[in-house]
Amino acid sequence: MAVIVALLLLPLAILSAVSMTVLNEQGEAFRASVEESVHTLLPLTTLEHYLQRALVDELLAESHQAAPDFAGLTDSIDKSFSSLRVGTYSQDLPQDVMNDAHLAWMHAKPGVQRLVEQVRSVHAVVPQDGTDYTRQELERAIQDVSTARQHLSAVIEARYERAAAQRHRQLVGLVWGWVLTLTVAIVLAGAFLYSLVRPMRQLAQAAREIGNGRTGVRVPVEGQDELTALAACFNDMAASWETTRQTLVTEATEDPLTGTLNRRATLALLTAELEAGLRAHQPFSLLVLDLDRFKSINDRFGHAAGDRALCWVVDKVRGLLREGDHLGRYGGDEFIVLLPRTGKAQAERIAQRIVQAVGEAAVREPAYPGVSVGVATAPDAGRDATALVEAADAALYKHKQRHRAP
Incomplete structure (x- = not known):
C-alpha cells in the first residue's frame, strides 16, 4: 500500500x-x-x-x-x-x-x-x-x-x-x-481501490458461502499487505471450522463404538431414502438385525468381549453389502440395513447371506454371536419409516422364533 x-x-x-x-x-x-x-x-x-x-x-x-x-x-x-x-x-x-x-x-x-x-x-x-x-x-x-x-x-x-x-x-x-x-x-487510484475492494469482496463472498454451509471455501492469498494477512487468517479459520464441523457431524451421526450410523442418522437417512424411492416408484427394503446370544457373551466373557463382538458383526455385514447400502446401529445389539432400489426377494437373499456368513464364523468362535434378520419392503409393508421398522421387527421376531437355539 x-x-x-x-x-x-x-x-x-x-x-x-x-x-x-x-x-x-x-x-x-x-x-x-x-x-x-x-x-x-x-x-x-x-x-x-x-x-x-x-x-x-x-x-x-x-x-x-x-x-x-x-x-x-x-x-x-x-x-x-x-x-x-x-x-x-x-x-x-x-x-x-x-x-x-x-x-x-x-x-x-x-x-x-x-x-x-x-x-x-x-x-x-x-x-x-x-x-x-x-x-x-x-x-x-x-x-x-x-x-x-x-x-x-x-x-x-x-x-x-x-x-x-x-x-x-x-x-x-x-x-x-x-x-x-x-x-x-x-488509474493508479482505481487500481489501489480495486486492490482493496477485491480482497474484501472475496472475503465477503467466502463468508457467505461458509454461512450457507459450504465446505472447502478459501480465498486467494497474494501479496504481503494487511489484507493478505487477513486472508491467511480467514483460511486458517475456515480450515479450523471445517475440522470442528466435521468432528461435530461425525459425533452427531456416527456410533462411536462400531463406526456405523447412529440411531438419529439412521432414521433420518431411512426417511430420505424411503421418500426418494416412493417418488421414483422404486422399491425400498429394510433389514433389522439382532445378535443371537449377545447377553450370554456379555455375561460369560465380559462387556469388552461384547463390544468386540459388535464390531466383528459390523465388519462381517459391511463385507456383504453393496455400494449404496447403509448400515446403522439402531440400539444395543440391533442394527438396521437400508437397501435402496431393492425388492423383497433380493432383500431376502441378502439377509440370508448375512445370516449364513455370520453364523458360520460364530460356530468356530464362542465369543462371537449369530444374527437374526427381519425383512420389510416398501410400499407393501408401509409407506413411512415407522411402519417399515415395525414390519421388519415383526419379521425379525418370527425369524428368532424359528431359529432360536436350544
Whole structure:
C-alpha cells in the first residue's frame, strides 16, 4: 500500500515543482523582456521627441531652453544595440530586422552629432541659410531615428512573439503533463481501490458461502499487505471450522463404538431414502438385525468381549453389502440395513447371506454371536419409516422364533 501511495503522490509532487519552476522562469523572462524593451526603445523615443520639438521651434538654440543631453542619448542607443547583439537572447533576434534597425541608426547618428555641435553654440548668431540647413538636418535625423525606432520595435516585437510562443508551448506542455499525470493518478487510484475492494469482496463472498454451509471455501492469498494477512487468517479459520464441523457431524451421526450410523442418522437417512424411492416408484427394503446370544457373551466373557463382538458383526455385514447400502446401529445389539432400489426377494437373499456368513464364523468362535434378520419392503409393508421398522421387527421376531437355539 505504501508503494501505491508513493506512486500516486510522487508524480504530482514532481509535476508541481516543475510547474512552479516554469512559471517562475516565465515571470522572470517577462519582466526582463519589459525592462529590455523600455531600456532599448526609451533612448530612441526620447531622442525622436527632442528632435521633433527642436524642429517645431525651428532651432533649439533660438528657444533659449536648456539643451537636451543628445550625447548621452546617443551613447545609450549605442549600448542598447551592443547589448542586443551580444546579450543572452541574441540568438532569438531576427538578424535582418536587427541589421536594418542598426543601419537606420547609423544614418541618423551623424545628423544627431551635428545637432549636438550646433546646440553647443547656442548663443552664436546663425545665418538664415544655416537655419535652413539645420532644419533639413533635423528632418533627416528625425526620419532616420524614426526608422531606427521602428526597426528596433519590430526586433523587440518579433522577439516578444517568439518568447510568447515558447511560453505558450510550455503552458500547453504543462497542461498536458497535468492531464496525463492526473490520468495516471486516477488509474493508479482505481487500481489501489480495486486492490482493496477485491480482497474484501472475496472475503465477503467466502463468508457467505461458509454461512450457507459450504465446505472447502478459501480465498486467494497474494501479496504481503494487511489484507493478505487477513486472508491467511480467514483460511486458517475456515480450515479450523471445517475440522470442528466435521468432528461435530461425525459425533452427531456416527456410533462411536462400531463406526456405523447412529440411531438419529439412521432414521433420518431411512426417511430420505424411503421418500426418494416412493417418488421414483422404486422399491425400498429394510433389514433389522439382532445378535443371537449377545447377553450370554456379555455375561460369560465380559462387556469388552461384547463390544468386540459388535464390531466383528459390523465388519462381517459391511463385507456383504453393496455400494449404496447403509448400515446403522439402531440400539444395543440391533442394527438396521437400508437397501435402496431393492425388492423383497433380493432383500431376502441378502439377509440370508448375512445370516449364513455370520453364523458360520460364530460356530468356530464362542465369543462371537449369530444374527437374526427381519425383512420389510416398501410400499407393501408401509409407506413411512415407522411402519417399515415395525414390519421388519415383526419379521425379525418370527425369524428368532424359528431359529432360536436350544
